[in-house]
Amino acid sequence: MPDKRPMRICYFGTYERAYPRNALTIEALRRAGMTVYECHAPVWELQRDKSGSHRGVALLRLLLGLLWAYLLLSVRYLRMPKHDVMIVGYVGQIDMPLAWLLSHLRAVPLVFNPLVSLYDTICDDRRLIAPDSVAGRLLYQLDRRATGMADLVLIDTQAHGDYFVQRLGVRPERLRVLSVGADDRVFSPRSPERATPDVxxxxxxxxxxxxxxxxxxxxxxxxxxxxxxxxxxxxxxxxxxxxxxxxxxxxxxxxxxxxxxxxxxxxxxxxxxxxxxxxxxxxxxxxxxxxxxxxxxxxxxxxxxxxxxxxxxxxxxxxxxxxxxxxxxxxxxxxxxxxxxxxxxxxxxxxxxxxVAFATRYSIAALAQTLAVVLHDLVPGYGERDQMEWGDQPEFYGPRHRYRENYLFAAIRRFSPGPRILDAACGAGTLARRLAQANYQVLAVDLSRNFLSYVAKQPEAASIAIQNGDLTQLPYQSDCIDGIVAGEVLEHLSDDHPAFQEFWRVLRPGGVCVISVPAEPRLWDWHDSWAGHERRYTRADLTLALEQSGFEVLQIHHFGFPLVRAFHQYVYLPRYRRALSQYRGRLNQLSTNRLGYRLLTTLVLLAFQFDRLFNRLPLGIGLIAIARKPDAPHANA
Known part of the structure; x- marks a missing residue:
């Protein structure tokens, strides 16, 4: 298993930085091992008593301050490092429309940490504005719309959660309780220091x-x-x-x-x-x-x-x-x-x-544990056991997968000197079955017996030699295979060198190896963690690994920019994340056989052909490499 990379949080808005709800949440996130980037523009901390900020000159000053703050926030957010979640801090109802827009721009889930309802606080509790007034109705709609924009809403008590459900229409599954707590770095037990002991x-x-x-x-x-x-x-x-x-x-x-x-x-x-x-x-x-x-x-x-x-x-x-x-x-x-x-x-x-109650349930450490559970449920891949079970939870087989598979299939047809092809780590066998339909002699190897059992039940199974095995110890004789295809597998290995050596061993002289891997470490996201990736490759990394194993690199290029990359970020990842949060522990291959889906996949796949114009740019989400085993023996073999 790869070292766990920390979840990255953007804490966003005009929130009052020193207010305990915000300060404790940010510290608890860091205590939970997460990296927190603050995208902040000060508005609320500029005034200690906010009870009069809804009237006259104070209101005008507030609105102008918010306008300027949102210009600053927009610029700052576009410069923010890559992150996995955006959290909008207290007071954040007014910030939520901008946060919603910007979080969709980055395709990250949006968490709202409101602490209280503005309508409830200002109208019902403090009675500063009449609930039935125009301003009161606007506050109610602001509360309702703001909470409706969030993928998750953090509330302080279950009783408050019931109010958000019944009064504001928030769906119960979108609510999580995070108590207010207190800062135990500042507040800790001390003996009484009374000036007058008898009082x-x-x-x-x-x-x-x-x-x-x-x-x-x-x-x-x-x-x-x-x-x-x-x-x-x-x-x-x-x-x-x-x-x-x-x-x-x-x-x-x-x-x-x-x-x-x-x-x-x-x-x-x-x-x-x-x-x-x-x-x-x-x-x-x-x-x-x-x-x-x-x-x-x-x-x-x-x-x-x-x-x-x-x-x-x-x-x-x-x-x-x-x-x-x-x-x-x-x-x-x-x-x-x-x-x-x-x-x-x-x-x-x-x-x-x-x-004792505070220390065990409401300290910063306790808040950190709560936030870790809540956010790991929202964004898979960062929990201690939060990783895909190979063979039990395969990816979506949609246009992105088909586009990459087309590259691999075309490369085998063009460069393989013979018909005997090994699909290394075949998974659900979509490429192996396609090669078998094209009359190749297909060998399929995988560690997962679940995957192999699935492949064995497919119509093309009679034309596929299925074998349970490890890529670092392939169950085949040397110099017996014409072509190897390894699609999105090498990044799962803690050490990929033995697999490259095995590929070289089993290939005949003149045989080819066709590989696809995820590209560029800077593109690492939660899905890499969830899928158990050890790395994303640069072009130089992959070239060096192939050449050190004795291969002659025929072609190597990026793929998947701009349309595939946009699809990956704005369609694939959000859809997959939602599916995992709903079906955690029992996610099977999602059906893509409906006629409407197949037609949509075909149309999207056609649009993806535009990306071929940009394969020379280092901007795609993946790398395709085609390498040949030389006819002459390799000195290090």
Whole structure:
């Protein structure tokens, strides 16, 4: 098996680079061994509070910024290295039309990492825009169209996935859950660093949006004002004024509000806390999310309290890894805070269990494992066992295959000095059967008994001498064969030199070897990994291998540019990838015998003849070589 080449990811868009959803996804991709290229133009990170960006001058500035960003992104993407997947980061709904166009230009699958629905967030949850307004309807359509463009959508909880299915019409098979998680490079367990040991410190961190339920937290603080419990609220946003007003009205001397703490310094704030708070809003969206702040608290080894929601119950063990209370219930929240403040042993047990849950299920390493499974299912060829089983999962036999086979057949007819032809690694025997129909004496050898069994059942089988064997130890006498054809096989061998030597041995003097191989290492794609290729050849590589084995190279040229190459990239690879994702583990030869398909294949094959004009250019997807065994013995034979 060849060394596994890493999957290559283009992370694309105007996404907020430092936002945890994006930063963690990118780091997890790299932790999973993937190569990540960022095609990014900054828009959203230029403003901390985005709640007012839908109005007036701010909206105009945003639209102009997006226009400029998309011009930059288009230019940058065209210069990007070859990659296997495009992922559009959060916030990416507006980016998706351009991403869809560019991903189709490269013929790579498109993954959307939206985290949330814009319509749900802006209209239903934050109520910044009326759902039935023109702007609200546009946001809904943007959500629906953006998710519909993606081959795969990454959502944070299954509850959110249900919303995307029921409200936005996303097909369930296109959804995968990738939890928000937290950055364990920044957040890790630390002992409490309290300035006043006798006072229990409670911490909330957030952007003060409605689903956080900040009013519930403040009312719970009011209930606990006479107890040795102090609250720290870090953050600013849509409800900052509400926090200031409530603190003044309720005279909350036990609450400290801090507008902003740099991300790198947040662990210091958690280290000074005994208890961390999640979210307590009672909106529909609040019931579907498990926010980053909660995972940060778990990663720091802090006992955490949050609202009892369907989402939290699918991700954490309630009562063991996290404590809960009903949403929007300050009395219940105060009771849970009082309980943890009074019982240090319970606090330690919940904190320890929560940290274990984070480390095993929601750390960067855990996110990396999830992404590896998700993307290896989407793009075959990169998993540990993700490789074609030779003889069980043959390729499509369509116009691309037929075009290459025509070259091999014509070369044998022109250059072979006799009728005895060996089809080396015959596969499903399409060329062997064709040679037999042309009255050649055909020998067919292959390692796969499945393939040989298939060939034996074909009408031409009586005219084909079928043999199970290895190309590096051919089961034939020396100097007994007039011509050898080896179509797309040598690239599968870890060392191709023994096969070239065997070809030379079994050929008669003057016999010819006709070979096709995939060309140019720069064209390597997921299909090479899936098919178990060890290499793609340059013209110089193939020439040297033949000459070192004693062959005289008669012809060598590229084939398959521009039309075959375009067909390979835009038709063959996407169709094959979809078939593998749907039929993984049980893919058999796909039927191409329908009349309509045969007619289409014939028309496409005729169009491919145009490519012959460009065979001298090093741009084709494959190489054809015709080499002769000299009449005089080779010195190294």
């Amino acid at each position: 229990c410190q409670v911490l909330f961190v957030g952007k003060l949006i409605p689903l956080h339920g900040i009013t519930t937290i403040l009312r719970a603080a009011a209930l606990l004002r006479n107890e040795p419990i102090r609250f720290t609220i870090i953050g600013s946003g849509q409800e900052s004024a509400v926090v200031r007003q409530m603190c003044a009205e309720l005279q909350l001397q036990n609450v400290e509000q801090i507008d902003w703490v740099d991300y790198e310094r947040l662990p210091n704030a958690y280290a000074q806390a005994d208890i961390a708070l999640g979210i307590f809003g009672d909106s529909e969206k609040a019931a579907r999310v498990v926010p980053n702040k909660l995972f940060q608290a778990l990663a720091m080894g802090r006992a955490t309290i949050t609202a009892d929601t369907p989402a939290i119950r699918t991700m954490l063990a309630v009562g063991e890894e996290v404590l809960v209370c009903p949403p929007a219930d300050p009395e219940a929240l105060a009771a849970q805070i009082r309980r943890l403040a009074a019982d240090g042993d319970l606090r330690d047990r919940v904190a320890a269990a929560g940290y």
